Amino acid sequence: MISQKTRYAFRALFYIARSKGPVSLSDIAASENLSRKFLELVMAELKRHHLVTASRGKKGGYELARPAGDISYAEVIRAIDGPLAMAPCASVTAHRQCRDCYDPRFCAIRQVLLEVRGSTAEILERHKLSDFLGILPKIAV
Amino acid sequence: MISQKTRYAFRALFYIARSKGPVSLSDIAASENLSRKFLELVMAELKRHHLVTASRGKKGGYELARPAGDISYAEVIRAIDGPLAMAPCASVTAHRQCRDCYDPRFCAIRQVLLEVRGSTAEILERHKLSDFLGILPKIAV
DNA sequence: ATTGACTCTATAGGAATAATGGACATTATG
DNA sequence: CATAATGTCCATTATTCCTATAGAGTCAAT
Numbered sequence: 001m002i003s004q005k006t007r008y009a010f011r012a013l014f015y016i017a018r019s020k021g022p023v024s025l026s027d028i029a030a031s032e033n034l035s036r037k038f039l040e041l042v043m044a045e046l047k048r049h050h051l052v053t054a055s056r057g058k059k060g061g062y063e064l065a066r067p068a069g070d071i072s073y074a075e076v077i078r079a080i081d082g083p084l085a086m087a088p089c090a091s092v093t094a095h096r097q098c099r100d101c102y103d104p105r106f107c108a109i110r111q112v113l114l115e116v117r118g119s120t121a122e123i124l125e126r127h128k129l130s131d132f133l134g135i136l137p138k139i140a141v
Numbered sequence: 142m143i144s145q146k147t148r149y150a151f152r153a154l155f156y157i158a159r160s161k162g163p164v165s166l167s168d169i170a171a172s173e174n175l176s177r178k179f180l181e182l183v184m185a186e187l188k189r190h191h192l193v194t195a196s197r198g199k200k201g202g203y204e205l206a207r208p209a210g211d212i213s214y215a216e217v218i219r220a221i222d223g224p225l226a227m228a229p230c231a232s233v234t235a236h237r238q239c240r241d242c243y244d245p246r247f248c249a250i251r252q253v254l255l256e257v258r259g260s261t262a263e264i265l266e267r268h269k270l271s272d273f274l275g276i277l278p279k280i281a282v
Numbered sequence: 283a284t285t286g287a288c289t290c291t292a293t294a295g296g297a298a299t300a301a302t303g304g305a306c307a308t309t310a311t312g
Numbered sequence: 313c314a315t316a317a318t319g320t321c322c323a324t325t326a327t328t329c330c331t332a333t334a335g336a337g338t339c340a341a342t
Contacts, residue, residue: 002227002254004300007239010250024318033241038301044320057309060318073253086143098148100174102281108273109151109282112214112264113143119260123253132249140243141250145331165287179332185289198340201287289338299328307320312313 006080007141008034008042013076014139016052017068017129022061042080049079068133074124084124085117092117147221148282149175149183154217155280157193158209158270163202183221190220209274215265225265226258233258 011032016023025043029036043062046052051071052062064071074084078093085091089098090113097104104110132139152173157164166184170177184203187193192212193203205212218225219234226232230239231254238245245251273280 001224001229003298007250014249022318026318035301037303040319041301047319054319055309056307056317056319058317059310060308062319073250083142088142102279106277106279106281108155108277108280109148109214112268112272116261116264119264120257123257123260127253131253136247136249138243138247139249140247144329163287167287176332178334181288182332188288195288196340197286197288197338199286200341201339203288284342286341287339290336292334292336294333295331297328297330300326302325303323305321305323307318309316309318311315311317 002077003081005038005042005045006077008039009046009076009080010141012039012042012062013046013051013064013068013071013129014133014141016062016064017133018139022055022059022063024061027061045080046076049075051075051079064129068130069128071129072125073127073129074121076129077124084120086113090114090117092121143218144222146179146183146186147218149180150187150217150221151282153180153184153203154187154192154205154209154212154270155274155282157203157205158274159280163196163200163204165202168202186221187217190216192216192220205270209271210269212270213266214268214270215262217270218265225261227254231255231258233262 011034012028015028015032025040026036028034029039043052047054050065053065054062077084083091083094087098087110088096089101089104089107089110101107152175153169156169156173166181167177169175170180184193188195191206194206195201195203215225224232224235228239228251229237230242230245230248230251242248
């Protein structure tokens with residue numbers, strides 16, 4: 001399951017995508033009914049992963065670092081929740097051995113989870129933030 | 142990520158599948174190097190979901206409720222970790238609305254997560270416990 | 283009756299998630 | 313320069329979930 005934080009991230013990103021110019025934290029929080037302080041942490045992560053840029057001071061706020069059509073669902077989920085795979089050993093972007101792993105070559109789940117990871121990544125990388133912007137009358141999450 | 146509990150479940154199930162006749166908790170725990178008491182909880186769940194049957198008393202133990210070729214990876218994961226979907230609203234076996242959902246029809250992630258859920262389920266349902274039994278020299282997880 | 287097994291209920295510790303609070307830094311503007 | 317509106321940083325709390333353990337109870341074979 002994706003975390004509440006990731007949900008916040010999507011809401012914020014869709015809101016920014018629909019807006020023009022820098023959007024302030026307070027603005028996003030108020031419009032999407034999110035905790036301003038919690039959203040702050042989310043935005044920090046999104047910034048750290050170069051999905052948004054921030055500007056300070058009056059008239060400051062957040063903007064998408066790239067066009068909405070160039071930001072995939074996978075990037076958003078990875079930025080907040082981490083790897084898409086169902087096991088460390090099945091992750092491509094953050095591969096590491098599972099604890100207590102006897103030998104990856106004899107693992108009866110790794111191969112299957114790799115297959116799952118592959119199809120999941122393909123789908124989430126194919127879909128972009130812009131996918132529903134023009135279609136849905138109002139974007140929610 | 143799948144939980145440690147699910148990992149235990151797979152190890153136990155593979156061990157039972159390779160054995161003959163009822164296999165005791167202590168036997169599984171000792172052979173697979175698992176906490177006996179924790180494994181107990183895992184086996185209870187597997188029993189509740191009809192993946193194994195248990196018999197009491199001397200000579201008692203656990204057996205697969207069905208042939209290993211009839212038990213899918215999806216069933217095991219669902220039994221312990223719950224739905225495969227990345228959001229409650231994208232689950233087929235345990236569908237429910239996400240908290241704070243404005244309107245599922247306007248949700249910009251539900252459709253994508255449904256797609257992911259579909260491909261994940263297809264893969265995990267296609268693979269059975271027996272898949273690697275004859276292939277790998279030793280089954281680990 | 284004894285032994286070896288599963289079963290049930292309770293609980294504790296720790297990690298991750300969710301959320302909050304306050305002080306600080308930066309920028310536009312009058 | 314003063315002010316107000318903004319993001320940034322650090323610390324802390326609350327809650328939930330995961331992992332693990334403990335002990336008393338039940339059942340069946342011998």
